[in-house]
Amino acid sequence: MHKRRRTFVAGRDLVHQGQSDQAAYILASGWACSYKILRDGERQIVDFQIPGDFLGLRSVLLHTADHSIEPITDIEVCEVQASDLLGAFTRTPRLATAVLWAASRDEAMVVEHLVDIGRRHAAERMAHFLLELGARLSLVGLATKAGYTCPLTQYLLADALGLSAVHVNRVLRQLRETGLLTFRDGYVTFDDYDRLREFAGFDPVYLDHAGPLLR
């Protein structure tokens, strides 16, 4: 499959809401986020993408981007042409199953964020979110049970969790003071992983470590 390596700088949109006939990308290094903007200027971040994640798959399949993607840090990606991707499915059906699996995993994460925002209060929500991120990062060797480096600002967390930046700050303080987790100077530390897991009701089955090809 034809893959072109490209780099993008932080802050400049990679995919823009409403664009059509978009390429897809695989994120090689750096962090990005996918989000939607509403009429009134409010922003909802749907998910953060970390190295190894697929970017813009939905834009390709639906022919038009229903969301934007912005690099949070400078990033490197491999570009995958839409036609190449769809063509490869006919030649390698197993690839189609694998991509379908990846899409399902993405959807499961979005569902979990929906539950976060709909039914967990701010502190649980934050804890659950940072635990999920940790679990995903540890799959690519970027986190341990102790913690991970994390380039997110409190504003980004607010837009992802449906909170105000002010409240994010208070919630982080609360989590720090109760000895559950510390987020400071770009580093997340799990001060008491088990109690934190219990507090957030975090159950990582939906991240499905197994992958599409086992069984």
Added chain:
Amino acid sequence: MHKRRRTFVAGRDLVHQGQSDQAAYILASGWACSYKILRDGERQIVDFQIPGDFLGLRSVLLHTADHSIEPITDIEVCEVQASDLLGAFTRTPRLATAVLWAASRDEAMVVEHLVDIGRRHAAERMAHFLLELGARLSLVGLATKAGYTCPLTQYLLADALGLSAVHVNRVLRQLRETGLLTFRDGYVTFDDYDRLREFAGFDPVYLDHAGPLLR
């Protein structure tokens, strides 16, 4: 593909959170909902399914159900065996693309619900949700711009929108009193479709009427 026709009664779960090696279903008649239960008994409904929708696709691909599915009315479904589905992909790669498209559309809807709950206030949220449902129903001939019959209770709406049942009631009253929409006796009436659309900021591009095979 082997398809077995089955019926289920309202209220008895079709798929249960944590089950593995589940079959998938295509909903032939009736309504269902997919939801997650939290430790504390709170429930978040992720989406409602209407005739023509795929049920439990994610459970098949991830090998284990991360959510439950409950029929809201008595329903009829066609059962599709997991092995048949995955086998068919290798014989008919186009089918894989079609299913991938369907999965992307599902994900786009979940994303829209995330935006609903994260960044729209209760009345906008309700309006947007009922408009989306109307748009989906009209694709299968079950709704017009005037309205549609809708078996949902206020409790179900509350669990879907992340509100309390009490507040759902108040919001519905408000929408009725401002002449936007009326939900009464199992029927949703759009009293002023254009103003309602404007009010909710509803833009149905993500429902992608085109389908996977055009272009």
Added chain:
DNA sequence: AGCGGCGACTGATGTTGATCAGCCAAAGGC
């Protein structure tokens, strides 16, 4: 006829998290 259950509906009270308004430290531009 009487009872129990369910869904719609309402007023009073309480809490969560938004908003406003501001401070401080670090980093970069000129």
Added chain:
DNA sequence: GCCTTTGGCTGATCAACATCAGTCGCCGCT
């Protein structure tokens, strides 16, 4: 050296929505 920007942090006030505690009408049961 000064000015501006950015991100983290805080107290005071306020609105949205939850919770509690009911009422009412309808239906099916015995």
